[in-house]
Amino acid sequence: MTGDLDDLDYLDGNAAAGPLSEFFAIDVVSARGRCAHCGRTDALATARVYPNSHGLLLRCPGCTEILLRLVDAGDRVCLDLQGLSFVELRRH
Amino acid sequence: MKTGWNVAEVIEVTQETRTARTLRLRLPGLAGHRAGQHVDVRLSAPDGYTAVRSYSVASASPGDELDLTVEELADGEVSPYLVRQVAVGDQLEVRGPVGGWFVWDPADPSPVQLIAGGSGVVPLMAMLRAHTAAAGSASPGGAAPFRLLYSVRGPDAVYYGAELDDLARLPLVDVTVVYTREAPAGSNEPPRRLDAATLVRSTLPAADNPAVFVCGATAFVETVADWLVQAGHSPARIKTERYGGTGTRP
Numbered sequence: 475m476t477g478d479l480d481d482l483d484y485l486d487g488n489a490a491a492g493p494l495s496e497f498f499a500i501d502v503v504s505a506r507g508r509c510a511h512c513g514r515t516d517a518l519a520t521a522r523v524y525p526n527s528h529g530l531l532l533r534c535p536g537c538t539e540i541l542l543r544l545v546d547a548g549d550r551v552c553l554d555l556q557g558l559s560f561v562e563l564r565r566h
Numbered sequence: 567m568k569t570g571w572n573v574a575e576v577i578e579v580t581q582e583t584r585t586a587r588t589l590r591l592r593l594p595g596l597a598g599h600r601a602g603q604h605v606d607v608r609l610s611a612p613d614g615y616t617a618v619r620s621y622s623v624a625s626a627s628p629g630d631e632l633d634l635t636v637e638e639l640a641d642g643e644v645s646p647y648l649v650r651q652v653a654v655g656d657q658l659e660v661r662g663p664v665g666g667w668f669v670w671d672p673a674d675p676s677p678v679q680l681i682a683g684g685s686g687v688v689p690l691m692a693m694l695r696a697h698t699a700a701a702g703s704a705s706p707g708g709a710a711p712f713r714l715l716y717s718v719r720g721p722d723a724v725y726y727g728a729e730l731d732d733l734a735r736l737p738l739v740d741v742t743v744v745y746t747r748e749a750p751a752g753s754n755e756p757p758r759r760l761d762a763a764t765l766v767r768s769t770l771p772a773a774d775n776p777a778v779f780v781c782g783a784t785a786f787v788e789t790v791a792d793w794l795v796q797a798g799h800s801p802a803r804i805k806t807e808r809y810g811g812t813g814t815r816p
Contacts, residue, residue: 485809495664503666
């Protein structure tokens with residue numbers, strides 16, 4: 475893979491549900507999030523997941539900037555949410 | 567939803583095709599799940615190396631059992647073990663079921679269009695099974711029309727064939743199978759790739775405003791979602807689940 479963002483090596487945001495369940499008590503991929511770069515606001519499940527050997531990146535489907543970065547270091551796991559300026563959960 | 571990693575026991579194994587098996591797991595403490603959810607499976611080597619993969623749940627039972635149908639990928643790290651080696655009585659580490667987006671809600675009265683490419687049929691089968699279960703209840707979704715369009719390489723690659731034939735006889739359910747490489751014996755129709763015209767002809771019209779679920783390889787999902795939008799479906803009504811891989815377009 476070349477790392478080209480137009481390639482097809484990505485999954486739906488839904489694929490991040492398992493790893494993110496370590497941080498959030500609810501299913502956060504169903505929540506709406508706002509991209510800190512372009513302002514697009516939609517369910518995180520509609521963003522693109524790029525898995526890699528040490529975690530995953532969630533990218534905005536509008537501007538392709540990084541919304542969320544998860545790094546799994548074995549005995550600890552880190553979450554960088556800099557690319558999300560707002561998250562809205564729906565209560566059921 | 568069960569949180570964190572839990573140990574499930576394999577209680578039944580069924581060969582679906584030459585390259586795919588269904589594993590029935592028992593996950594103590596689980597009280598059902600939502601149709602369309604997946605679980606993560608973690609395999610650990612003695613040296614500490616781990617590999618995690620996601621597999622959709624095919625079943626729609628209310629208890630502590632789950633069916634996963636796994637297709638063996640030639641260069642896979644996890645699927646060859648699950649398809650060739652795992653036996654009844656073995657234990658697997660699983661997380662979930664998780665995912666609250668690509669799910670069918672029995673309380674939703676909307677008509678439903680399911681579109682599967684190959685093994686993408688797995689979570690859609692859970693929705694069909696949940697619909698059948700809801701049809702005998704007061705859930706509004708049980709009275710909704712359900713259609714499945716299933717694009718598959720050939721008759722040997724079809725999952726759940728006999729059950730799909732039975733479901734297709736139900737008044738509310740419609741199943742269309744498109745064979746892309748090899749047609750069934752005795753069929754008059756040559757194998758052909760799914761195209762936009764066939765898609766429009768064999769799916770619920772945009773005017774019905776159906777909830778649409780598309781699952782398959784990334785290229786399949788991209789192409790089908792584009793055709794649906796061109797046919798007038800609202801992008802907000804189309805939910806997709808790419809299972810990755812570069813795969814082929816329809």
